[in-house]
Each structure stands twice: as C-alpha cells, then as structure tokens.
Amino acid sequence: MANKSYAQYCGIAAALDRVGDRWTLLILRELTFGEQRFTDLRSALPGIASNLLTERLRDLEADGLVEQRELPAPAARTVYALTASGRRINPVLRALAQFGLPYLGDPGDRKVRPRQAIFGGLAALLDPEAARGVDLRVRFELDGEELWLEVRDGRLARPDRTARADLVVAGAANALVELYRGADPASLGDRLEITGTRAARKAFREIFPAPDLSIAG
Amino acid sequence: MANKSYAQYCGIAAALDRVGDRWTLLILRELTFGEQRFTDLRSALPGIASNLLTERLRDLEADGLVEQRELPAPAARTVYALTASGRRINPVLRALAQFGLPYLGDPGDRKVRPRQAIFGGLAALLDPEAARGVDLRVRFELDGEELWLEVRDGRLARPDRTARADLVVAGAANALVELYRGADPASLGDRLEITGTRAARKAFREIFPAPDLSIAG
DNA sequence: CGGGATCCGTTACGATACTG
DNA sequence: CAGTATCGTAACGGATCCCG
Numbered sequence: 001m002a003n004k005s006y007a008q009y010c011g012i013a014a015a016l017d018r019v020g021d022r023w024t025l026l027i028l029r030e031l032t033f034g035e036q037r038f039t040d041l042r043s044a045l046p047g048i049a050s051n052l053l054t055e056r057l058r059d060l061e062a063d064g065l066v067e068q069r070e071l072p073a074p075a076a077r078t079v080y081a082l083t084a085s086g087r088r089i090n091p092v093l094r095a096l097a098q099f100g101l102p103y104l105g106d107p108g109d110r111k112v113r114p115r116q117a118i119f120g121g122l123a124a125l126l127d128p129e130a131a132r133g134v135d136l137r138v139r140f141e142l143d144g145e146e147l148w149l150e151v152r153d154g155r156l157a158r159p160d161r162t163a164r165a166d167l168v169v170a171g172a173a174n175a176l177v178e179l180y181r182g183a184d185p186a187s188l189g190d191r192l193e194i195t196g197t198r199a200a201r202k203a204f205r206e207i208f209p210a211p212d213l214s215i216a217g
Numbered sequence: 218m219a220n221k222s223y224a225q226y227c228g229i230a231a232a233l234d235r236v237g238d239r240w241t242l243l244i245l246r247e248l249t250f251g252e253q254r255f256t257d258l259r260s261a262l263p264g265i266a267s268n269l270l271t272e273r274l275r276d277l278e279a280d281g282l283v284e285q286r287e288l289p290a291p292a293a294r295t296v297y298a299l300t301a302s303g304r305r306i307n308p309v310l311r312a313l314a315q316f317g318l319p320y321l322g323d324p325g326d327r328k329v330r331p332r333q334a335i336f337g338g339l340a341a342l343l344d345p346e347a348a349r350g351v352d353l354r355v356r357f358e359l360d361g362e363e364l365w366l367e368v369r370d371g372r373l374a375r376p377d378r379t380a381r382a383d384l385v386v387a388g389a390a391n392a393l394v395e396l397y398r399g400a401d402p403a404s405l406g407d408r409l410e411i412t413g414t415r416a417a418r419k420a421f422r423e424i425f426p427a428p429d430l431s432i433a434g
Numbered sequence: 435c436g437g438g439a440t441c442c443g444t445t446a447c448g449a450t451a452c453t454g
Numbered sequence: 455c456a457g458t459a460t461c462g463t464a465a466c467g468g469a470t471c472c473c474g
Contacts, residue, residue, distance in 0.1 A: 003446075004466090008263075009324060009330040010321075010338070011316070012242065016243070018317070022446090022447075026223065026229065029227075029229050046225075049449065051458070052446090053457090054456085077455075078455095085432050088316055091315065092309070092312040093229055096309055097228035098228065100229055100235070114227050117225070120229070121228055255436070265467085267439085268439070268440080271437085
C-alpha cells in the first residue's frame with residue numbers, strides 16, 4: 001500500500017491498512033455499483049490524479065479486493081470489479097454513509113453529485129429489521145435518468161428490469177433529497193411523483209426510513 | 218480538516234471528510250473505550266507525531282465529535298471524550314473491525330497490541346440477531362489484566378463490576394485470539410480457562426461467533 | 435510528568451503533460 | 455481509452471524543546 005501500515009494487532013487498523021488511504025473507499029464505492037472502466041472511475045472521482053487512481057487500483061488488486069476483467073471483442077476493453085473479498089467492504093460503506101448523512105447540506109450547493117449518489121444513499125438507509133422478508137421493486141426516473149432498486153427477501157438485489165415495478169418515483173432528484181432531509185411533502189409540489197399501491201408506498205417508507213438529522217454538529 | 222474535502226454530495230464522502238484522515242479513526246477507536254488523556258492516546262497510537270495528534274483532536278473538536286473535559290482537582294488534567302455525535306462513529310468502527318479481522322495474522326508477530334484490542338475485537342463480533350434479548354456478564358482475566366464485558370438486552374453496556382459474572386475467561390490473551398482464529402480448543406491446553414454454566418458458555422459462543430476467516434486474500 | 439509547539443527531512447498527493 | 459512521467463506543494467514522521 002501507499003501509506004505506512006499502522007502495524008497494530010487490531011481489526012480496525014488492519015482494515016485501514018487496506019482501505020484507509022485517500023480515495024480508496026470512494027473507489028470501492030464506485031465499484032459496488034458494478035464493473036467500471038478506468039475512465040468511468042476517473043469521471044466519478046473528480047480531483048483524483050490518474051497516476052493515483054492507477055496506484056490505488058494496483059494496491060487493491062494486490063490485496064485481492066479488486067480484479068481486472070477483459071471484456072470480449074469487439075470493444076475489447078478492461079474493466080475493474082470487486083472480488084468476493086472486496087464485496088465484504090459493503091457494510092463499511094453503509095456505516096459510513098449513515099454516519100455522513102447528517103453532514104450533507106442542501107442539495108443545491110456546488111458539490112459534485114455522483115450519478116449513483118441517490119441509489120447509494122438509499123441503500124445505506126435500508127433498515128434490515130423493517131425489511132425482513134419484504135419484496136419490493138422500485139423504479140426511479142430522476143432528472144431523466146432511470147434507476148432500479150430491488151429488495152428481495154429483505155436484502156438489496158440486482159434489479160430485474162424486465163419485471164413490473166411496485167413503485168415508481170419520478171421527478172427531480174433534488175426533491176427526493178429534500179424529502180429525505182425532512183421537507184414537507186406538500187412543499188415539493190409536482191417536482192416528485194410517487195406512483196404505486198398504498199401498501200408499496202408504506203413498505204418503502206418503512207424499509208428506507210428518513211434518518212434523524214438532528215445530530216449534526 | 219487537514220486534507221482537502223472530496224466535495225461530493227454523498228454520505229460516504231461527507232463521512233470521510235470528517236474521519237477519513239490518517240489516524241483519525243484510530244483516535245476515535247481509543248475514545249470509544251472512554252475518556253483519554255493526550256498521553257494515553259499517544260501511547261496507544263505508536264508512531265503518531267504529537268503535533269499530528271493535536272491537529273486531529275482540534276479537527277474532531279471543530280466537527281463536534283470530540284470534546285475536552287477538565288477533571289477536577291487535585292490532579293486537574295484535561296481529557297478527551299466522544300460527544301453524542303462522536304459516538305455515532307461506532308457502527309463504522311465495528312464494520313471496519315469485521316472487515317479487517319481476516320487480515321490479522323498470527324498473534325505472535327511483532328505488531329503492537331492495543332490494550333483494548335481483545336475487547337474491541339469481541340465487541341465487533343457481537344451478532345445482534347443472536348444477542349436479541351440476552352443478558353450476559355463476562356469477566357476476562359487475560360495476561361493479568363482484568364476486563365469486563367456486559368451484554369444487556371442484546372446490546373453492549375457499561376459493565377457493572379459489582380455484580381457477579383456469568384462467565385470468567387482467564388489465561389493468555391493469545392490463546393483467546395488463537396481460539397477465535399480457528400484453533401482446536403484442546404490444543405490450547407491450560408493456557409485458557411473458561412468458567413461458567415453450560416448455558417452461559419453457549420450464549421457466549423452464539424453472541425460472539427467466530428468469524429469466517431476463509432475470505433482473506 | 436502531562437500537554438503540547440517548533441523545526442526539518444521524507445513521503446504522498448495533485449496538476450499537468452505526454453504516450454501506446 | 456488507459457494509463458506513464460514529471461514536478462511543485464502539502465502532509466506526515468521523528469526529534470527536540472518549551473512551559474506549567
């Protein structure tokens with residue numbers, strides 16, 4: 001790895017020796033959404049130097065968390081993907097996302113919004129207790145972009161886009177964010193439209209509960 | 218903060234802006250065990266420069282995660298402690314500890330062993346599902362040091378040292394570590410002695426299950 | 435002795451330019 | 455598209471010194 005090891009006999013230190021370097025956890029975040037090309041990662045991580053991205057990917061490969069895959073011709077190109085070991089980082093990302101949520105300001109500011117931020121943010125909110133045994137397919141149409149999210153038997157699953165969605169959330173991504181930051185649903189006007197049975201809407205609210213934001217310093 | 222912000226509208230990035238700097242999460246780890254003096258932190262974090270520790274503590278104070286407290290006379294001295302917001306980092310530390318566990322090598326090597334590593338490691342292993350509703354008080358006597366661990370209604374609690382322990386684990390800390398790394402209990406000989414009712418021993422094994430280490434790269 | 439501050443050599447990072 | 459090369463700057467690590 002790039003940085004020196006903490007050299008402590010402690011799981012947290014051992015974890016940070018692998019994923020504690022700057023940018024590393026954000027690279028892993030991107031890869032949890034699926035295979036990514038070098039350029040995909042670069043554009044999702046504005047500000048990272050290309051040599052640094054190379055170095056981080058090599059480190060992650062050396063630790064067995066990420067692997068290169070060669071896609072078949074014609075467009076033969078290499079992509080990066082998480083290995084089985086790499087997917088074990090998911091609970092860490094979820095815990096970080098929950099910790100960081102109160103610190104997100106208004107969605108209007110100048111910050112980069114990663115394309116999958118909505119999806120990733122919701123995934124972090126999933127309450128395993130409330131989701132126990134639940135199946136729910138949601139289609140998002142936010143700012144003209146379509147995203148699917150599927151809960152199967154209480155866990156997030158690769159969405160089946162051929163099936164019918166139980167719930168459709170369409171409109172402005174910012175409106176969804178504001179809703180989760182405690183805005184009055186009525187104040188959103190027609191910027192967000194949620195379509196589905198009453199039961200599906202209820203399930204969604206329970207599985208992805210709005211967090212308590214009162215804690216932020 | 219010392220490092221530049223990622224400036225992304227994402228909970229993970231926001232979290233890393235606060236706790237992603239080198240040493241920061243290990244400082245928070247130490248503080249989860251209770252108030253610590255500057256010198257306590259320094260000795261628990263071998264290799265950290267004193268100015269860096271100062272800077273990190275100031276950053277954490279500015280973010281409202283840590284606060285200074287003045288202990289009363291005679292030995293008037295300042296200690297650092299987590300605030301309510303700071304205690305929200307706990308799930309992150311647990312997730313990291315679980316992720317990092319397979320990467321811990323044999324306990325015999327030269328690495329620094331933080332005094333509370335055993336306690337912290339076990340706390341990370343607690344299975345909330347298995348612990349549901351369980352009460353269990355454990356006293357450790359490892360390498361001559363006494364540690365208490367109390368599970369109350371399925372959650373870790375400040376141990377009540379006046380009450381009677383349901384389980385006593387006495388002997389070499391290394392033996393306990395080896396046990397959790399898959400060693401045959403019989404091979405430990407008399408290096409570890411576990412005393413308690415059959416029910417208490419069973420509860421301990423279920424609440425703190427040995428992790429699957431087969432995943433390590 | 436606890437709680438830092440200062441200084442300085444080394445390393446990692448960030449920006450830009452360049453290449454197969 | 456997927457990196458490599460170069461280089462100035464910022465952060466880190468180690469040592470030393472200071473003050474109550």
